[in-house]
Amino acid sequence: MRHLHRHIALACLLIVHTRALAGDAGAPPEAPSGAALANPLATWTLDRLSATRERPLFAPTRRPPPPPPPPPAPVVQQVETPPVPPPTLMLLGIVTEADGARAMVRTQSSNKVVRARLGDEIGGWKVTQIETRRLVLSHDDRSFGYTLFERMGAKTATRPLAEPDPDLQNLAQERIERRNGRR
Numbered sequence: 001m002r003h004l005h006r007h008i009a010l011a012c013l014l015i016v017h018t019r020a021l022a023g024d025a026g027a028p029p030e031a032p033s034g035a036a037l038a039n040p041l042a043t044w045t046l047d048r049l050s051a052t053r054e055r056p057l058f059a060p061t062r063r064p065p066p067p068p069p070p071p072p073a074p075v076v077q078q079v080e081t082p083p084v085p086p087p088t089l090m091l092l093g094i095v096t097e098a099d100g101a102r103a104m105v106r107t108q109s110s111n112k113v114v115r116a117r118l119g120d121e122i123g124g125w126k127v128t129q130i131e132t133r134r135l136v137l138s139h140d141d142r143s144f145g146y147t148l149f150e151r152m153g154a155k156t157a158t159r160p161l162a163e164p165d166p167d168l169q170n171l172a173q174e175r176i177e178r179r180n181g182r183r
Contacts, residue, residue: 015040083139083140083142084124084125084139086123086125086137086139086144087107087108087109087122087123087124087125087137088107088108088109088123089105089106089107089108089122089123089146090105090106090108090146090168091103091104091105091135091146091147091148092104092105092106092113092168092172093148093172093175093176094130094131094132094133094134094135094148095115096132100117100118101117101118101130101131102115102116102117102130103115103116103127103130103135104116105122105135105146107122107123109123116135117130118130122137123137124139125137125138125139125144126138126139128143133147133148133149134146134147134148135148148169148172149169149172149173
């Protein structure tokens with residue numbers, strides 16, 4: 001029994017001595033428990049063990065690992081809308097009057113004759129130019145031209161989307177020539 005008291009006193013002395021070395025001599029001594037006897041650090045809080053987080057023992061530089069990089073920003077894929085195709089129409093005639101020119105076109109979708117002036121819209125495209133034998137429609141940065149009587153030898157850089165009806169083209173040509181007094 002005497003040896004048991006000696007071991008307990010020695011353990012208490014060891015704990016007090018360890019605390020004094022750690023700079024905690026002013027703290028009141030606690031009664032030793034079974035866990036304290038097996039591991040003297042068991043009574044310490046994690047806040048007191050912060051030095052092992054700040055200077056890890058097994059890291060070569062004794063510095064904490066760098067924080068993980070931020071996650072990459074999510075890639076937003078934009079769905080590109082296809083460009084609006086030029087309307088399918090036939091240029092029937094162009095009327096020039098004192099207050100401006102008008103183009104008469106037949107749309108293939110509704111088969112109606114439409115009279116259009118500069119700035120009007122046909123099938124989502126804007127009329128941007130009306131010449132004596134040519135109509136130009138524009139949408140965004142694209143333009144498309146339709147030519148009147150192309151089969152008669154007119155040289156154009158663009159072609160009409162729909163092939164013109166020869167009978168309608170001849171009828172329109174005759175009306176224009178009669179109006180201008182050529183027949």
